[in-house]
Amino acid sequence: MIKITDIHKAFGKNEVLKGIDVEVAKGEVIVIIGPSGSGKTTLLRCINFLEKADSGKMTLGSTQVAFKHATSKEILAIRRQTAMVFQSYNLFNNKTALENVMEGLVTARKVPLRQAAEIGKNMLDKVGLADKHNAYPSRLSGGQQQRVGIARALALNPEVILFDEPTSALDPTLVSEVLAVMKKIAQEGITMIVVTHEMSFAYDIANRILFMDGGVIVEQGTPKDLFVNAKEERTKQFLKRIVPEWSYNI
Amino acid sequence: MNFDVYFMLSALQESLKYTWVTLLLAIVPFFFGILFGTVIAIIRFYRVKVLGELLQLFVVIIKGTPGMVMLLIVYFALIQGFDTISQTFHLAVKSKDINLIYIAFAALTLTATAAISETMRGALTAVATGQYEASYSVGLTKRQTLRRIILPQALPVAIPVLCSNLIGLIKGSSLVFMISVTDLMNAALIPANTNYKYLEAYIAAALVYWVLNVVVENIFFWLEQHLSTYKREVLV
Numbered sequence: 001m002i003k004i005t006d007i008h009k010a011f012g013k014n015e016v017l018k019g020i021d022v023e024v025a026k027g028e029v030i031v032i033i034g035p036s037g038s039g040k041t042t043l044l045r046c047i048n049f050l051e052k053a054d055s056g057k058m059t060l061g062s063t064q065v066a067f068k069h070a071t072s073k074e075i076l077a078i079r080r081q082t083a084m085v086f087q088s089y090n091l092f093n094n095k096t097a098l099e100n101v102m103e104g105l106v107t108a109r110k111v112p113l114r115q116a117a118e119i120g121k122n123m124l125d126k127v128g129l130a131d132k133h134n135a136y137p138s139r140l141s142g143g144q145q146q147r148v149g150i151a152r153a154l155a156l157n158p159e160v161i162l163f164d165e166p167t168s169a170l171d172p173t174l175v176s177e178v179l180a181v182m183k184k185i186a187q188e189g190i191t192m193i194v195v196t197h198e199m200s201f202a203y204d205i206a207n208r209i210l211f212m213d214g215g216v217i218v219e220q221g222t223p224k225d226l227f228v229n230a231k232e233e234r235t236k237q238f239l240k241r242i243v244p245e246w247s248y249n250i
Numbered sequence: 251m252n253f254d255v256y257f258m259l260s261a262l263q264e265s266l267k268y269t270w271v272t273l274l275l276a277i278v279p280f281f282f283g284i285l286f287g288t289v290i291a292i293i294r295f296y297r298v299k300v301l302g303e304l305l306q307l308f309v310v311i312i313k314g315t316p317g318m319v320m321l322l323i324v325y326f327a328l329i330q331g332f333d334t335i336s337q338t339f340h341l342a343v344k345s346k347d348i349n350l351i352y353i354a355f356a357a358l359t360l361t362a363t364a365a366i367s368e369t370m371r372g373a374l375t376a377v378a379t380g381q382y383e384a385s386y387s388v389g390l391t392k393r394q395t396l397r398r399i400i401l402p403q404a405l406p407v408a409i410p411v412l413c414s415n416l417i418g419l420i421k422g423s424s425l426v427f428m429i430s431v432t433d434l435m436n437a438a439l440i441p442a443n444t445n446y447k448y449l450e451a452y453i454a455a456a457l458v459y460w461v462l463n464v465v466v467e468n469i470f471f472w473l474e475q476h477l478s479t480y481k482r483e484v485l486v
Contacts (some may be wrong), residue, residue, distance in 0.1 A: 050383050080389040090380035093403045096482050107398055136480040156388060212328030 001026045002047075002160060007056030007067065009042055016042045019054065024160065027137065027189040029132035031202040035238060040195040041087075043160045043212070048082045048195070050171040061159050078111045080108060083153035087165040089145040091137040097124060097148045098133040101155045109156070125153035127181045143174030150181055154190075155233035161185075199242060201228055211235045258450035261438040265458050268437035271351070271463070275423035275433060278321065278355050280416050283362030284370075290363065291370035292396065305367075312364035317357075317422045324357040325350075325429045354426045358419060365415050375409035406477040413470035417463050424455075434458050 002024040009017040016039045023032055032040045046053040046067065047060075053067035053074055060079055065074045078240075091100050101120035105111040110194045111119070124133055127147040139146055146166055153161045166182065167175045179201050186205045198200055201222040202209055210220045211232075231238045290305050312320070332345040377400050385395040427436040433453040442451035 048387055050386065076389065078392065079386060082387070084384075084387040084389075086380060086384065089379055090378075090384035092381065092384065092399055094399070096480075103398070104390070107394050108389035109393075138481055152388065248481075 001061060003059040004047070005048060005057050005058060005100075007043070007058075009039075009046055009051060009052050009053045014060070016215055019056075020212075020215075020217055022210070022217070024191060024193065026159075027191055029186045029191075029205055030193045030210060030214055031206035031208075032195045032210045033197070033199070033202060033238075034210075034218075038212040039215045041164055042213050044084075044164050044193060044195055046095065047160075047162060048079050048084055048086075075224070080156075081159045081160040082142050082162060083135045083156045083160075084162045084164060085146070085149045085166045087168050089137070089142070089149045091145055091148055091152070093137055096134045096136055097140070097151075100137070100148055101152045104152065104156050105158070119155050123155045124148070126154070126184075127151045128177070141174065142170045143177045146170065146178045146180055150178070150185070156186060160191040160193060163192060165195050165197065167196065167198060171173070199227075199239075211238065213238065254447050254450050257441075257445070257447050258454050261441055261447075261451045262457060263435040264441060265438035265455050268316065268432055268434045269458055269462070271322060271432065272423050272434040272458075275351070275354055275358060275426060275431075276416060276419040278304045279358035279362040280366075280419055282359045282418075283366040283415070284412070286359075287366030287368075290367035290372045291374060293324040294367070295371055296455035297373045309364045309367055312360055313368070315361075317361055318425050318428060319356065319380065320361055321357040321425055321428055324360070325353050328353055328356070350429050350431050351426075353429060354423070354431050358423060361422070362415065364421055365418070366412065369408050369411040369415055370404070372411070373404040377403045406474060408479070409470055409474045411475065413467060416466055417469075419464055424459075 002022070004020065004022045006013070006019045006021060007017050008019055015039075020039075020043060020222060021042075022030075026059060033044070042051055043111060045051040047058070051072065052070075056067045058065050058067065058078075060078055062076065063077050063081065065078060070078075071167060081181075090110050091097075095103060097118045098117065101123055102113075102116045105116040106113060121133060124130065127149070127150055129147055132144060132148075137148070140148065146169075149166070163182070167178050170178060175198070179198065182192075182194070183201075183205050194202075206223050208220060209223055209226045211218050211226060211230075211234075213234050219226060219230060219235045225236060227239060230239060255479055290309065294302050294309075297301070328348070329345040332348065335341075336343055336345075348430070381399055381403065382395060385399045390398065399423075423433055424435040426433050430438070435452075438451045438455040438458075439448070442448050
């Protein structure tokens with residue numbers, strides 16, 4: 001359903017993505033792991049054109065684009081088939097939780113107000129915020145804000161939801177409430193691409209894990225393939241650093 | 251020192267009669283200043299090629315020109331330019347037929363536009379980039395993002411400075427006596443020309459300005475509260 005071929009991206013002289021191919025099937029949950037600066041987030045942001053990649057092609061559903069020459073119409077078409085959950089939530093500060101969820105429906109997709117409100121309420125209920133419909137983001141905790149962010153993405157019913165380190169800005173006690181919601185929607189068969197440092201969560205929900213380092217995909221496979229039987233030395237080194245307890249068990 | 255309270259009161263009465271002129275001289279340029287200034291700020295904020303740079307030059311030039319100099323330049327340019335044009339077209343209208351208040355409007359609008367464009371540009375930079383990214387990610391166009399997400403958040407930031415801009419205009423409008431428009435200050439001074447009781451006249455004018463500006467500040471304070479309901483209050 002999503003097919004990315006040979007994507008390149010450099011910031012000045014710093015080459016961040018060095019020709020990556022990714023294919024994601026409908027309903028698949030992909031988790032991207034890797035050290036900081038390996039290009040995980042950049043890859044994600046290139047998919048919905050928050051960064052403009054230097055070269056490469058993408059097919060998403062029935063839309064085909066060349067990253068470099070995408071017109072603003074094509075970019076809008078891609079963005080209206082995707083949704084993103086941000087590391088720093090990025091809720092619209094001037095809108096309530098419900099208005100945040102409704103905004104993309106009403107303004108971008110021209111869904112009638114009443115229908116959008118109904119979808120919005122359902123989504124907020126789903127992420128466990130039934131009592132916070134009219135709260136402004138400034139009145140919500142980090143975990144609550146991120147759950148609104150997830151509801152906002154879900155409401156759009158996109159082909160794929162991109163999660164950019166959704167729990168990295170949360171304190172440890174709030175991480176679990178967000179992960180629980182993500183697990184729930186992963187089980188509903190929504191296509192997800194998740195960048196995260198939560199390894200046990202990745203192990204739990206991923207259909208496939210991609211390990212990125214230095215702008216390339218070093219290794220990919222099922223969680224078991226990677227965590228237990230990693231073939232590449234770089235993968236083993238990374239996992240050893242980030243989950244030391246694994247090396248004792250094996 | 252001999253302070254003539256009765257004369258001050260009568261000067262006060264005179265200046266109250268012309269307070270509406272001062273208000274008009276402040277509010278009309280303020281209105282157009284917000285209109286043009288916001289457009290200039292947006293164009294400069296998005297770094298539109300050529301136009302953005304031209305507007306930057308315009309703002310720098312206008313901002314660096316004192317209010318009085320601007321007023322007199324516009325006055326002489328319009329008067330001389332108008333007569334040349336009306337001569338070439340054999341029109342019956344002469345420059346002396348123009349109501350001078352329009353010249354004051356033009357000059358004050360120029361000054362206000364430059365100042366307010368900077369107010370709005372500052373307010374736009376105060377909105378975090380994440381707000382744009384979130385907006386684009388849910389499929390809003392650039393224009394929808396600006397109208398629905400960015401401007402509603404920039405406006406409350408701009409309000410305190412806009413208030414200062416308006417107060418600046420109210421005070422700055424007192425310069426129009428230079429081109430013989432009668433505003434509240436000029437109205438207070440006219441009776442003093444016969445008896446030289448200028449101190450009383452100026453104090454009368456100052457009192458009116460002071461009351462006007464306190465009212466303006468209160469209106470803007472209310473606006474600020476009203477527009478920032480979504481913000482968390484800071485405990486002090």
